[in-house]
Amino acid sequence: MKNSLILMLCVALAGPAAAASDDWVERSNANAELLLDVLASFAPEGAAALGVDGLDEQISDLRPGLYERTRKANAEVRRKLEERLKKEQDPLVRQDLEILIKAVDDNQRTTRLQHENLLPYYNVTQNIFQGLRALIDPQVPAERYPAAVARLRKYAGLERGYEPVTELAKDRTAERFDIDGLVGPFRGEVEQDLERAETFITGMRELLANSGIDGWKKPYARLESQLNKYNKWVRTEILPRAREDFRLPPALYEDALRNWGVYDSPQDLIRAATQGYMDIRNEMEALAPIVAEKKDFEHSDYRDVIRRLKQERIPGNELLEFYYARLQDIEDFIRANDLITLPQRDAGIRIASAAETAAQPSAHLDIPRLIGNTGEYPEFVLPQLQKDDDGNWIGSDDNFAAGTWTLTAHEARPGHELQFSAMIENGVSIARALFAFNSANVEGWALYAEAIAKPYMPVEGQLISLQYRLARAARMFLDPMLNLGLISPQEAKRLLLEDVVLGESWAQNEIERYTYRIPGQATAYYYGYMNMQSLRTRTELALRDKFSARAFHDFVLAQGLLPPDLLEKAVMETFVPQQQELAASLR
Numbered sequence: 001m002k003n004s005l006i007l008m009l010c011v012a013l014a015g016p017a018a019a020a021s022d023d024w025v026e027r028s029n030a031n032a033e034l035l036l037d038v039l040a041s042f043a044p045e046g047a048a049a050l051g052v053d054g055l056d057e058q059i060s061d062l063r064p065g066l067y068e069r070t071r072k073a074n075a076e077v078r079r080k081l082e083e084r085l086k087k088e089q090d091p092l093v094r095q096d097l098e099i100l101i102k103a104v105d106d107n108q109r110t111t112r113l114q115h116e117n118l119l120p121y122y123n124v125t126q127n128i129f130q131g132l133r134a135l136i137d138p139q140v141p142a143e144r145y146p147a148a149v150a151r152l153r154k155y156a157g158l159e160r161g162y163e164p165v166t167e168l169a170k171d172r173t174a175e176r177f178d179i180d181g182l183v184g185p186f187r188g189e190v191e192q193d194l195e196r197a198e199t200f201i202t203g204m205r206e207l208l209a210n211s212g213i214d215g216w217k218k219p220y221a222r223l224e225s226q227l228n229k230y231n232k233w234v235r236t237e238i239l240p241r242a243r244e245d246f247r248l249p250p251a252l253y254e255d256a257l258r259n260w261g262v263y264d265s266p267q268d269l270i271r272a273a274t275q276g277y278m279d280i281r282n283e284m285e286a287l288a289p290i291v292a293e294k295k296d297f298e299h300s301d302y303r304d305v306i307r308r309l310k311q312e313r314i315p316g317n318e319l320l321e322f323y324y325a326r327l328q329d330i331e332d333f334i335r336a337n338d339l340i341t342l343p344q345r346d347a348g349i350r351i352a353s354a355a356e357t358a359a360q361p362s363a364h365l366d367i368p369r370l371i372g373n374t375g376e377y378p379e380f381v382l383p384q385l386q387k388d389d390d391g392n393w394i395g396s397d398d399n400f401a402a403g404t405w406t407l408t409a410h411e412a413r414p415g416h417e418l419q420f421s422a423m424i425e426n427g428v429s430i431a432r433a434l435f436a437f438n439s440a441n442v443e444g445w446a447l448y449a450e451a452i453a454k455p456y457m458p459v460e461g462q463l464i465s466l467q468y469r470l471a472r473a474a475r476m477f478l479d480p481m482l483n484l485g486l487i488s489p490q491e492a493k494r495l496l497l498e499d500v501v502l503g504e505s506w507a508q509n510e511i512e513r514y515t516y517r518i519p520g521q522a523t524a525y526y527y528g529y530m531n532m533q534s535l536r537t538r539t540e541l542a543l544r545d546k547f548s549a550r551a552f553h554d555f556v557l558a559q560g561l562l563p564p565d566l567l568e569k570a571v572m573e574t575f576v577p578q579q580q581e582l583a584a585s586l587r
Contacts, residue, residue, distance in 0.1 A: 022427075024090050024092045024093050024429075025427065025428070025429045027090070027093050028092070028093050028096040028097075028429040028430070028431055029429055029430045029431075031081065031084055031093070031096065031097055031100060031431070032096070032100060032429070032430035032431050032434065032435065033430075034077045034080055034081065034100075035077055035100055035103065035104065035435060036050075036052055036371075036430070037077075038070075038073045038074060038077055039052075040052050040055055040058075041061065041073065042060065042061045042066075042069075042070055042073075043060050043061075044058035044059065044060065045058070045059065045060060045130070045131040045134055045151075048134065048135075048369075049134040049369060050369055050370070050371055050434065051369030051370055051371030051372040051373060052371060052372075053372060056135060056144055056147035056150075056151070057147045057150035057151055057154070058151070058154075059131065059151055059154045059155055059162075059165065060127070060131075060165075062122075062165060062168035062169055062171075062172055063168065064171070064175075066172060067111065067115050070111065071108060071111065071112075074104050074107060074108055075108070077104055078101060078104045078105070078108075081097055081100050081101050081104070082101065084097060085097040085098070085101070092429075095566060096429050096431035096432065097431075099431045099432070099435050099436045099563070099566075100431050100435055103435040103436075106258065106259060109255060110255055110259060113251055113252050113255050114252070117181075117182065117183055117249050117251070117252055118182060118183055118184075118185075118252070119173065119176055119177075119179075119182045119183065119184045119185065119241060120172050120173045120176055121173060121184070121185040121190070121238060122169040122172070122173070123193045124165060124166055124169050124227065124230055125193070125197045125200045125201060125227050125230075125231065126193065126196070126197075126200050126359060128155050128165070128200075128204065128223070128227070129200040129201075129203055129204050129207075129355060129359065130359065131151060131155070132148050132151065132152065132204055132207055132208070133203075133207060133355075133356070135147055135148040135151065136148050136207045136208070136211045138350075139366070139368045139376045139377075139379070140376075142212070145211050145212070145213050146213050146215075148207075148208065148211065148213065148216070149213060149214075149215045149216050149219065152208075152216060152219045152220060152223060153219045155219075155223055156219045156222045156223040156226060157226075158219055158222065164223075164226050166226045166227060166229065166230035167226075169230065170230065170233060170237075173237075173238070174237070177241075183243055183249065184238065184241040184242045184243050185238065185242055185243070185516075186242060186243055186245075186246045186515070186516040187239065187242035187243065187244055188246065188512070188515070188516060189242075189246075189512075189516040189517070190234065190238055190239055190242050191239070192512070193234075194231055194234060194235060196358050197227070197231050199354065199355055199358040200355055200358065200359070201224055201227055201228075202355065203353065203354065203355020203356075203358070204220065204223075204224075204355075205220060205224075206353070206355065207355075208220060246482075246489075246515035246516045247482075247483050247484075247485065247515075248483065248519055253266070253480075253483045253519055253520060254266070256518075256519050256520035256521070257269075257520040257523065259438065259520075260438055260439040260440060260520050260521045260523070260524040261438030261439055261440030261441055261524055261527070261528065261563065261564075262440055262520065262523050262524050262527050264527070266480035266483070266484055267480075269476050269477065269479075269480050269523055269527070270476075270477045270480055270481060270486075272476070272530070273473045273474070273475075273476035273477035273523075273526060274473075274477050276473040276476075276526065276530075277470060277473040277474060277477065280466055280469050280470045280473055281302075281470060281499075283466055284302040284463060284466045284467065284470065285301075285302055287302070287459065287462060287463050287466065288300055288301060288302035288304075288305040288306075288463060290459050291305050291309075291459050291460050291463050292304075292305050294459060294460070295308070295309075295460065302463065302467075302501075303498070303499070303501050305463065306463065306464070306467055306501040307501065309400060309401075309402040309403075309460055309463070309464065310395060310397075310400045310403075310503070311395075311400070312400050312401045312402065313393060313395050313399055313400050314399045314400065314401060314404075315393050315399075316384075316385035316386075316387070316393045316399070319351065319382060319385065319398075319399055320349060320350070320351055320382070322401075322404065323349050323380070323382065323404060323408060324349060326404040326405065326408045327347060327349070327408050327412055327413065329405075330405070330408055330409055330412075330413060330414075330453060331413060333453075333456040334413070334414060334453075337456065338549070338550045339414065339452055339453075339549055339550060339553065340414050340418070340452075340549075340550055340553040340554060340557075341550065341553075341554050342413065342418070343418075343421060343425065345377070347377075347378075347380065347412050347413055347417045347421075348377060348378070348379035348380065348417075349379065349380045349381075349382070349412065350366075350379055350380075350381055350382070351381075351382050351383075351384055352381050352382065352383050352384050353384065354384055356381070356383075356384075357383040357384045360381075360383070361383055361505065361509055362383060362398075362506070362509060363380070363381065363382050363383060363398050363407055363411055364381055364411065365378050365379070365380055365381065365411050365412075365416040365417060365420065366378060366379045366380075366381045367420055370420070370423060370424055370433060371430065371434075373424050377417075377421055377424065378416065378417050378420045378421060379417075380408070380411045380412045380416075380417055382398055383396070383398060385398075385399060395503070396503060396505060396506075397502060397503045397505070397506045401460075402458075402460040402461055402463070402464045403464045404461075405453070405457045405458075405461035405464065405465065406450050406453075406454075406457075406461065406464055406465040406468045407468075409449055409450050409453040409454075409465075410446045410447070410449060410450050410468070411446070413449075414449040414452065414453065414553070415445065415446040415449035415450070416442070416445075416446050418449075418557065419442070419445050419446070419449075419557060422557040422558065423560055423561075426557075426558050428558070428559070428560035429560070432559065432560030432561060432562055433560045433561055436560065436561045436562055436563055436566075437561050438524065438561075438563070439521050439524035439525070439528070440524040440527050440528035440531065440564065441528060441531075441561050441562065441563060441564060441567070442528070442561060443524050443525040443528050443529075444524070444525070444527070444528020444529050444530075444531050444532045444564075445528070445532060445556070445557075446525075447469070447472060447525055447526070447528065447529035447532070448529055448532035448533065448536070450465055450468060450469070451465075451469075451529070451533070452549070452553075453465075454466075467500065467501060469526075469529075470500050471496070471500050471502060471510075472525040472526040472529065473526050474495065474496065474500050475510070475514070475522035475523060475525060475526060476522070476523045476525070476526040476527060478492045478495070478496075478510075478514060478522075479513075479514040479519065479520060479522045479523050480523065482511075482514050482515055483514070483515075483519055483520075489511050489515060492511060492514070493507050493508070493510075493511050496510055496511075510522070528564075531564045535564075535567065535568055535571060536552070538568075538572075539552060539571055539572075539575070539576065542572070542576045543576060543579055543580070546579055546580060546582075546583040547579070548579065551575075551579060552571075552575065555570075555571065555574075555575045556571070
């Protein structure tokens with residue numbers, strides 16, 4: 001069971017705010033500190049990773065009364081925010097206060113639903129790995145690394161006043177065993193967590209051994225023993241209580257959709273996505289013969305063409321260099337076509353470790369702290385490739401040439417890397433960067449970034465860009481269909497493998513994502529993309545020949561992670577009049 005606010009802030013693409021000098025931003029940030037204090041109290045690893053100072057040695061609170069204490073703390077924060085809202089006159093600060101209040105309300109609703117419906121379950125091994133990885137990171141100053149030993153000792157219960165986190169996790173779960181009506185975790189999730197546990201335990205040792213710090217071996221040995229015992233306890237106590245059906249209770253699934261920024265009903269998502277899916281597939285069917293002719297492929301069906309393109313593999317030892325070159329290609333056409341303002345500095349790209357790849361098996365953006373950021377920037381992270389028994393690099397959806405165009409546009413520029421770098425370099429309020437975060441506004445921009453880059457790609461890159469978009473449309477109907485019981489996981493995976501032409505690993509990750517890893521989240525990509533495309537269209541209608549793509553994109557990124565309704569208001573009430581005035585002054 002996860003605290004939804006912590007999840008939204010810390011998982012995947014959670015991003016905080018760089019310092020900004022405007023007076024309203026400073027006052028807004030003072031309000032946001034009320035919520036940051038709560039996060040720091042209960043999940044200091046996450047708060048420290050976001051940039052809150054003084055928490056490097058602290059660990060998450062799993063002491064008795066956790067549910068009651070978190071609800072009380074959030075209720076008190078909400079009361080204070082309401083008082084400040086009543087007195088605040090500045091419209092921007094008021095807007096941010098409303099964002100903060102909504103974040104509290106969302107968290108209170110989710111924790112209540114989880115408490116009433118789900119048996120608490122903690123993947124302690126992975127959580128501890130991530131707590132250590134947040135400190136021992138190339139983007140973290142080396143002088144902070146020794147705090148990992150203090151954190152390690154507290155996890156193991158070796159410091160005065162601390163119990164082993166494994167024992168606390170057992171207690172928080174076991175105290176709910178006899179509550180009628182609670183649903184256990186999905187069996188497939190627990191089995192996979194147990195299967196991957198050793199990878200994370202080994203990953204911790206490698207992190208610590210390669211960090212150059214001392215004093216970690218004895219507490220690590222103690223913690224390793226505790227984790228092995230905990231995982232045996234999970235096998236004997238949690239697995240028998242696990243549910244066979246992956247589906248969440250309906251109220252929890254709809255709550256998950258809201259938390260990811262998706263406000264349509266599951267039925268409406270299915271209707272819109274299936275229509276979009278057919279439109280995209282029709283485009284692919286028209287483009288595939290052109291690609292086949294260019295490449296001299298025998299077959300021209302889009303499925304066959306994509307499978308042939310995937311055979312043009314990039315060796316694992318050349319992958320990093322290839323992606324840097326692809327990024328340069330994309331930046332060249334961005335500048336040539338005046339699409340968006342690019343930073344002067346280069347974007348960072350790196351290959352993940354084995355443990356990082358186990359935790360996050362797909363390409364993603366690694367976000368540095370942005371509260372108090374002192375020059376650290378996001379990095380585009382590629383999963384580590386493996387070799388087969390014959391020494392050949394195993395193919396994936398990340399290591400074929402035609403696919404690098406869209407993946408780079410999504411994760412690097414003009415996608416996520418530019419999105420989060422803008423917040424570092426321009427400065428936005430913590431409320432807009434942190435507490436307004438949801439997958440719809442974050443991923444909506446990244447899919448939109450793919451779309452604005454697509455016309456300038458070679459035709460084979462365009463076909464894979466459409467394939468990626470097809471996958472996102474499929475997500476928006478398969479996720480709710482699975483969770484409503486309208487399709488089986490086997491049939492959903494068949495569609496992903498045969499019609500969307502995903503690789504086996506990607507398709508399996510998708511099914512796990514929809515069913516038990518993060519139900520509802522995958523719908524946010526295409527949902528957010530539709531919102532961005534709609535906003536772009538309405539902005540063009542308002543400005544007509546006065547519309548500037550570069551000005552529009554720069555303005556959108558400057559707003560931080562505003563929810564769609566607030567972003568639309570900012571564009572229509574600020575950007576459009578500004579552009580009209582600018583055009584009038586140039587006559």
